[in-house]
Amino acid sequence: MTTDQSVSRRFNVTLTQAGVTLASDGSETILDLAQRNDIDYPCGCESGVCGACKSVLLQGQVEMLPHSPLALSDADRQRGMVLACRAMARADIEIAWLDADDPPPPQPRRRMMLTVTAVDRLTHDIVRIRLAQPEDDPFQFTSGQSANLCIEGLPSRPYSMASQSSDPYVEFHVRKVPGGRLSTYLFDKLSTGDAIEIDGPFGASYLRAAHDGPIICLAGGSGLAPVLSVLTAALRQIPDRAAILLHGVRDEADVYYEREVAMLQVTYPTLRAATVLSRCGAGSRSRLYGNLADVLEAFDLPVANAKAYLAGPPIMVETCMSKLHALKVERENCHADAFVQASTDSAIDAVADGVERLAVILDQG
Ligand SMILES: Cc1cc2nc3c(=O)[nH]c(=O)nc-3n(C[C@H](O)[C@H](O)[C@H](O)COP(=O)(O)OP(=O)(O)OC[C@H]3O[C@@H](n4cnc5c(N)ncnc54)[C@H](O)[C@@H]3O)c2cc1C
Numbered sequence: 001m002t003t004d005q006s007v008s009r010r011f012n013v014t015l016t017q018a019g020v021t022l023a024s025d026g027s028e029t030i031l032d033l034a035q036r037n038d039i040d041y042p043c044g045c046e047s048g049v050c051g052a053c054k055s056v057l058l059q060g061q062v063e064m065l066p067h068s069p070l071a072l073s074d075a076d077r078q079r080g081m082v083l084a085c086r087a088m089a090r091a092d093i094e095i096a097w098l099d100a101d102d103p104p105p106p107q108p109r110r111r112m113m114l115t116v117t118a119v120d121r122l123t124h125d126i127v128r129i130r131l132a133q134p135e136d137d138p139f140q141f142t143s144g145q146s147a148n149l150c151i152e153g154l155p156s157r158p159y160s161m162a163s164q165s166s167d168p169y170v171e172f173h174v175r176k177v178p179g180g181r182l183s184t185y186l187f188d189k190l191s192t193g194d195a196i197e198i199d200g201p202f203g204a205s206y207l208r209a210a211h212d213g214p215i216i217c218l219a220g221g222s223g224l225a226p227v228l229s230v231l232t233a234a235l236r237q238i239p240d241r242a243a244i245l246l247h248g249v250r251d252e253a254d255v256y257y258e259r260e261v262a263m264l265q266v267t268y269p270t271l272r273a274a275t276v277l278s279r280c281g282a283g284s285r286s287r288l289y290g291n292l293a294d295v296l297e298a299f300d301l302p303v304a305n306a307k308a309y310l311a312g313p314p315i316m317v318e319t320c321m322s323k324l325h326a327l328k329v330e331r332e333n334c335h336a337d338a339f340v341q342a343s344t345d346s347a348i349d350a351v352a353d354g355v356e357r358l359a360v361i362l363d364q365g
């Protein structure tokens with residue numbers, strides 16, 4: 001699908017669902033071309049990470065810019081899929097976005113200036129940020145979605161909403177990444193009363209409202225944010241459904257929101273939840289020990305007609321998806337947000353390296 005043809009000519013780009021053909025000189029991505037022409041192409045991170053713009057190339061050739069293998073796998077590529085945010089036309093093409101499975105209610109992506117109402121440290125490196133939800137014009141989203149947080153002079157980054165759209169605040173859990181520009185600012189400097197711009201919502205790992213089976217929620221670190229939002233919404237919708245929540249962290253110092261989860265279990269007794277510590281040996285009977293993927297087999301998951309929602313570090317997401325697949329939860333029933341910032345090619349390379357290392361580990365294991 002990649003060619004080295006010159007980009008000096010004009011190509012016709014036909015967008016199937018939009019029913020239009022646009023002219024491209026091949027210097028911009030299909031997503032940029034669509035957006036420049038006011039077409040609402042499905043998208044999320046716009047940087048080859050989330051997979052929300054995954055599309056089928058029905059005809060022609062494109063050149064793909066670097067992207068995360070979690071957003072578009074080799075198997076996807078072999079099936080003729082591309083990422084619109086990373087693909088540039090190299091011939092006349094026809095391309096169709098994937099019709100969303102059980103799409104969320106339409107909520108146009110927009111930018112809003114919101115006021116910080118609370119900044120609370122939940123652990124030594126995770127901060128909870130609450131923004132006031134305007135009563136007359138709330139920021140609408142579906143549980144599991146993300147939004148970019150934008151502060152002047154700093155790069156904007158996606159973070160997942162931990163709250164419900166109907167809550168009086170919009171909540172985020174941000175882990176301070178060592179050397180990270182925005183997360184360090186949010187952790188160290190953000191204060192109550194500050195204004196912050198929010199740009200969203202987006203993302204493909206939103207709660208599938210039509211699904212009424214069991215749900216398996218797997219979160220690594222601050223990945224608890226979207227997973228908790230999905231879990232809460234799913235239980236409110238069907239209070240007696242089978243539900244699992246496993247929260248993987250390194251050690252005791254990283255554990256947070258146990259009380260909130262315990263309260264959810266009181267309201268919804270079918271919810272089984274556990275904290276999984278990866279860096280300490282067995283000790284407390286209320287904990288599981290190991291990597292999240294390691295404990296799945298022992299946890300007696302309700303896999304029949306189940307959907308899984310995953311969020312956290314890319315390696316955790318990929319190892320858990322592989323294990324779920326082995327346990328007969330198909331990939332199309334796994335909705336995942338891998339927390340990686342891929343605004344630079346080196347970040348994408350880092351994910352690719354990680355996934356390759358993981359493949360080696362799985363091969364050997
Ligand atoms: C869809 C989506 C949703 C996300 N939701 C959340 C969320 O709810 N909570 C949350 O804490 N984070 C979340 N993230 C990650 C977040 O967007 C940022 O990547 C992260 O906060 C780092 O940004 P930064 O500007 O501080 O770091 P940068 O200045 O971009 O990076 C500094 C260094 O850290 C490395 N790095 C970047 N991100 C990470 C990371 N996540 N882990 C380890 N190293 C990293 C970079 O490669 C670089 O070397 C999400 C990411 C995506 C794609």
Ligand code: FES
Nearest residue numbers: 044045046051085
């Ligand atoms: S919008 Fe293209 S991968 Fe996220």
